[in-house]
Amino acid sequence: xxxxxxxxxxxxxxxxxxxxxxxxxxxxxxxxxxxxxxxxxxxxxxxxxxxxxxxxxxxxxxxxxxxxxxxxxxxxxxxxxxxxxxxxxxxxxxxxxxxxxxxxxxxxxxxxxxxxxxxxxxxxxxxxxxxxxxxxxxxxxxxxxxxxxxxxxxxxxxxxxxxxxxxxxxxxxxxxxxxxxxxxxxxxxxxxxxxxxx
Amino acid sequence: xxxxxxxxxxxxxxxxxxxxxxxxxxxxxxxxxxxxxxxxxxxxxxxxxxxxxxxxxxxxxxxxxxxxxxxxxxxxxxxxxxxxxxxxxxxxxxxxxxxxxxxxxxxxxxxxxxxxxxxxxxxxxxxxxxxxxxxxxxxxxxxxxxxxxxxxxxxxxxxxxxxxxxxxxxxxxxxxxxxxxxxxxxxxxxxxxxxxxxxxxxxxxxxxxxxxxxxxxxxxxxxxxxxxxxxxxxxxxxxxxxxxxxxxxxxxxxxxxxxxxxxxxxxxxxxxxxxxxxxxxxxxxxxxxxxxxxxxxxxxxxxxxxxxxxxxxxxxxxxxxxxxxxxxxxxxxxxxxxxxxxxxxxxxxxxxxxxxxxxxxxxxxxxxxxxxxxxxxxxxxxxxxxxxxxxxxxxxxxxxxxxxxxxxxxxxxxxxxxxxxxxxxxxxxxxxxxxxxxxxxxxxxxxxxxxxxxxxxxxxxxxxxxxxxxxxxxxxxxxxxxxxxxxxxxxxxxxxxxxxxxxxxxxxxxx
Numbered sequence: 281x282x283x284x285x286x287x288x289x290x291x292x293x294x295x296x297x298x299x300x301x302x303x304x305x306x307x308x309x310x311x312x313x314x315x316x317x318x319x320x321x322x323x324x325x326x327x328x329x330x331x332x333x334x335x336x337x338x339x340x341x342x343x344x345x346x347x348x349x350x351x352x353x354x355x356x357x358x359x360x361x362x363x364x365x366x367x368x369x370x371x372x373x374x375x376x377x378x379x380x381x382x383x384x385x386x387x388x389x390x391x392x393x394x395x396x397x398x399x400x401x402x403x404x405x406x407x408x409x410x411x412x413x414x415x416x417x418x419x420x421x422x423x424x425x426x427x428x429x430x431x432x433x434x435x436x437x438x439x440x441x442x443x444x445x446x447x448x449x450x451x452x453x454x455x456x457x458x459x460x461x462x463x464x465x466x467x468x469x470x471x472x473x474x475x476x477x478x
Numbered sequence: 479x480x481x482x483x484x485x486x487x488x489x490x491x492x493x494x495x496x497x498x499x500x501x502x503x504x505x506x507x508x509x510x511x512x513x514x515x516x517x518x519x520x521x522x523x524x525x526x527x528x529x530x531x532x533x534x535x536x537x538x539x540x541x542x543x544x545x546x547x548x549x550x551x552x553x554x555x556x557x558x559x560x561x562x563x564x565x566x567x568x569x570x571x572x573x574x575x576x577x578x579x580x581x582x583x584x585x586x587x588x589x590x591x592x593x594x595x596x597x598x599x600x601x602x603x604x605x606x607x608x609x610x611x612x613x614x615x616x617x618x619x620x621x622x623x624x625x626x627x628x629x630x631x632x633x634x635x636x637x638x639x640x641x642x643x644x645x646x647x648x649x650x651x652x653x654x655x656x657x658x659x660x661x662x663x664x665x666x667x668x669x670x671x672x673x674x675x676x677x678x679x680x681x682x683x684x685x686x687x688x689x690x691x692x693x694x695x696x697x698x699x700x701x702x703x704x705x706x707x708x709x710x711x712x713x714x715x716x717x718x719x720x721x722x723x724x725x726x727x728x729x730x731x732x733x734x735x736x737x738x739x740x741x742x743x744x745x746x747x748x749x750x751x752x753x754x755x756x757x758x759x760x761x762x763x764x765x766x767x768x769x770x771x772x773x774x775x776x777x778x779x780x781x782x783x784x785x786x787x788x789x790x791x792x793x794x795x796x797x798x799x800x801x802x803x804x805x806x807x808x809x810x811x812x813x814x815x816x817x818x819x820x821x822x823x824x825x826x827x828x829x830x831x832x833x834x835x836x837x838x839x840x841x842x843x844x845x846x847x848x849x850x851x852x853x854x855x856x857x858x859x860x861x862x863x864x865x866x867x868x869x870x871x872x873x874x875x876x877x878x879x880x881x882x883x884x885x886x887x888x889x890x891x892x893x894x895x896x897x898x899x900x901x902x903x904x905x906x907x908x909x910x911x912x913x914x915x916x917x918x919x920x921x922x923x924x925x926x927x928x929x930x931x932x933x934x935x936x937x938x939x940x941x942x943x944x945x946x947x948x949x950x951x952x953x954x955x956x957x958x959x960x961x962x963x964x965x966x967x968x969x970x971x972x973x974x975x976x977x978x979x980x981x982x983x984x985x986x987x988x989x
Contacts, residue, residue: 407705414678414702451498452561455508456628459616462512463632465519466609470639473599474654478645 305349312349316342327384333371340364351422354442504558504567506547507575507615514540515608522601530600534590537604541583541611548576564622564683570828574618574752577832580958581745582611584839587955588846589737596735598643606636607741614749621760623672623682626753630668630717633749634661637742641734653733657742660716660726668713674706684761692764704768710757711772717750718806719799721779731799736849739795740842743802744835751809751831758813759824766817773813774907781807781918789925794845795855797925798838801881804922805834811896814911815903822899829895829973833888833966837880840959843952844874851946857929862938866945871933873956878926880963883919888966893919895970 319338326332340363347356426441449457502509518536521529551558551572558567586607593600613633620626638661642654678700679687690696696703712723719727731739762769784803791797809830812823845855847870852859864871880889893915900912966973 406701410701410705414700451496452564453624454498454500455505455561455565455616456622456625458512459613459625459628459632462515462609462612463628463635466606466632466636467639469519469602470606470636473602474639474642474645 309346309349312342312345327386327388329375329385329388330372333368333375336371337364337368340368350420352441354445498561501558501560503547503551504560504565506551507544508612510547511540511544511608511612511615514543515605515612518601518605518608522605530594533601533604534586537608538583538586540608541579541586544579544615545576548572548579552576561622562683563685564625565619566621567619570824571618573828573832574748575615577748577835578611578614578618578745580962581741581748581835581839582607582614584843584955584958585737585741585745587951587958588740588843589735590951591850591949592735592737592846596644597646598735603640603643606640610634610636610640610741611745614745614752617749617752617756620753620756621684623675623684623687623757626756627665627669627672630749630753631665633746634665634717637738637746640738641730641742643738644735647733649729649733650735651733653730656726657730657734660723664713664716664723667709667716671706671709671711671713674702675710678702678706679761684757687761688764691762697765698767703765707762707765707768708772710762711754711769711776714750714754714757715776718747718754718809719803720776720806720810721783721803724780724784724803727803728796728799731802732793732795732855736795736842736846736855740839740846743798743842744839747802747806748831748835751806751827754810754813755824755827758816759820763816763820769816770814770905770907773810773816774911777807777810777814777911778914779807780804780810781915785918785921785925789921791925792857793855794857794860794929797857797929798841798845801922801925802838804918805838805881807918808893808896808915809834811911811915812899815900815905815908818905818908819899819903822895822902826895826899829970830892832973833880833892833963836959836962836966837877837887837889840873840877840956840963841881843955843959844870844877847948847952847956848874850948857932858936859939860929860932861936862943863933865938865943867948870948870956873960874933875930876960876963878930880967882923882926886967888963891967891970891973 316339319335319342322335323332323339326335340359344356344359344364347353347359514537517540518533521532521536551567552569555569557569559565560567586604589603589607593603610633613629613631613636617626617629617633620629638654638658640654641657642651644650675687676682678696679690681687681690691703716723716726731743734742758769781804784800784805784807788797788800788804791800809827812826812830815823848860848863848867849855851866863874876887880887883889883893885891897912897915900908900915902908
């Protein structure tokens with residue numbers, strides 16, 4: 281947060297547009313963040329379960345925009361494809377296929393609502409404090425990240441950050457990558473058995 | 479044309495990428511196990527109904543086949559570090575892998591008749607069991623947050639579905655649903671903790687994280703480190719059903735098919751502990767000021783609450799669920815001295831884990847055998863067991879005595895090694911933990927021995943004392959667990975050598 285304030289104070293001075301998380305990016309971040317917070321609140325407060333799923337689109341899409349701001353284009357595209365393209369559609373289909381009431385439902389809340397709000401607030405304050413205390417003074421410097429990934433070398437720069445993701449998947453993280461394929465197969469088999477009528 | 483060439487040149491291998499050097503011998507156990515799992519799927523898809531009869535045998539052969547590369551690796555005895563240290567094959571991880579495979583073997587022996595006689599989907603059952611065991615075997619070597627997380631999901635997701643495998647039964651559906659919801663909730667907390675840890679540790683590899691956390695500026699007053707560690711530990715605390723994250727366990731254990739319950743209570747819980755061992759003993763040990771009090775609270779709450787509720791249970795599976803929570807407390811205890819008595823604490827957790835697996839699996843095996851006659855898991859239905867199943871009664875008594883911690887059985891040695899680690903640390907927390915443990919051992923003795931009393935002295939509730947024939951698979955399962963429980967108690971040196979990272983090659987005669 282202090283980093284954000286410091287950056288906003290820099291408006292008009294010599295902002296290093298190329299390397300840091302610059303002023304326009306901060307404005308887009310703030311606007312997206314406000315949209316996401318409002319939409320996230322609506323997800324849990326709306327009485328209509330279909331509307332909740334639609335509000336979720338804004339939250340998940342906002343996360344994708346944040347990834348784009350961080351220049352993680354591969355993660356952003358994946359976020360759009362998987363979360364907006366698949367998960368939200370899946371939720372809507374789930375609502376439709378289980379023949380849940382499509383209109384307003386009154387029984388979505390239970391008695392524990394105040395407790396939930398309290399726990400959420402405490403968690404938000406604790407995590408907010410810890411995050412600001414640890415990372416608040418940090419400034420995002422894309423050039424430093426690129427050099428850590430070896431992308432400042434013109435030879436490797438062609439592959440870009442997406443190339444770095446690929447290197448990771450087929451290099452250091454090869455075993456988790458292969459395990460996920462086994463996991464998906466097992467999940468598929470089990471889900472078919474549990475879902476089919478017999 | 480030139481633009482096409484330019485586009486194609488983008489597809490050429492990135493000069494920054496180098497093919498990872500793969501140590502095939504080190505990965506052989508995982509490869510054999512995945513190949514066996516794939517074979518099960520293929521056979522099921524091609525032969526359909528005709529494959530059913532072969533499935534348990536094939537799954538068992540796969541597990542035994544996986545033990546071969548583990549043995550060759552153990553004889554060689556070297557420590558292999560793959561993928562820059564994110565996958566480590568050392569004597570301890572081999573011991574844990576072998577434990578998971580033997581537990582899986584015994585669970586399949588327990589399942590064979592149970593699944594064939596009930597109305598279950600058989601072939602898929604063994605496929606899911608094998609994949610879950612693959613997740614555990616990888617977990618034993620994982621020293622990287624990402625790999626630990628994927629291994630955790632690989633072992634949990636099949637287990638969620640197996641808990642709901644009795645599709646017609648309401649309790650089984652409830653068991654699966656509860657386990658699933660609590661499990662994904664825990665995964666979310668865990669993942670959030672891991673992302674925070676990546677932020678401060680600057681790596682997913684545990685050794686690099688430990689290095690970064692050990693820097694002077696990270697040693698105090700960094701709340702994010704505390705938060706990350708608490709979230710990660712809480713995520714695994716759900717998995718090992720430590721209080722106050724235990725609520726799912728009794729309902730899930732009671733509702734799931736009993737062999738699956740045995741699998742959850744032993745293998746799945748052990749895998750959660752292995753994950754805790756990896757993150758705490760290879761990453762977070764540099765911050766004992768956070769880890770020790772956290773585990774003290776978890777351990778004291780788990781053993782006390784678990785034992786007090788277990789006292790009042792009338793169903794033997796629920797009782798074992800709560801006793802499992804209390805046993806988890808005993809296994810969490812050595813973590814309390816991670817900063818002061820590192821080596822003894824690590825070997826105490828591993829020893830307790832292996833012995834717990836043997837004795838608890840044995841208890842479940844006997845209950846499955848008994849339930850073939852009584853069709854019930856109420857403690858009163860065990861009355862008069864000695865008159866018609868004397869062998870099983872003796873075995874169950876040995877398992878219960880071992881769970882209590884009576885010498886010279888395995889459970890005694892497990893408790894002894896935890897105590898010696900706690901007292902050897904000579905810290906106030908360690909001594910307090912040892913005292914709480916002693917009190918809880920006495921409480922636990924009451925309900926364990928109460929079952930033994932019912933089996934030996936009470937009369938059969940329905941007066942039917944005709945001898946019951948137990949399938950050979952079940953007898954074998956009880957036998958394996960019995961031998962392990964007795965051998966580890968009488969010859970504890972066998973286990974300490976491996977757990978203390980002694981040269982296994984010497985123990986096996988390989989020089």
